[in-house]
Amino acid sequence: MPTANSILVVDDDASMLMGIERLLRNHGFDVSSFRSGTALLRVADFGNAFCVILDINLDGQSGIDVHHALAARGVKLPVIFI
Numbered sequence: 001m002p003t004a005n006s007i008l009v010v011d012d013d014a015s016m017l018m019g020i021e022r023l024l025r026n027h028g029f030d031v032s033s034f035r036s037g038t039a040l041l042r043v044a045d046f047g048n049a050f051c052v053i054l055d056i057n058l059d060g061q062s063g064i065d066v067h068h069a070l071a072a073r074g075v076k077l078p079v080i081f082i
Helices: 014-026 037-043 063-072
Strands: 006-010 030-034 049-054 079-081
Touching: 006 014, 006 037, 014 030, 030 037, 037 063, 049 063, 063 079
Parallel strands: 006 030, 006 049, 049 079
Antiparallel strands: none
């Protein structure tokens, strides 16, 4: 369950996703990870997160497209593109 220190991470590269998760968890963050922008948009709890780390080159969908979809849904979280 995401908490006030929750970060949402989206990356289609499994090794990159695992590395980011490990780094953030080692620094005390709660991490919810997703392998696609579609998964993020479908199941993420945006109300408890304080930022999104988003791969800009996702398979089948760019991180920019996901960012626009978040904005269209009224999600107002800082986005860090990687």
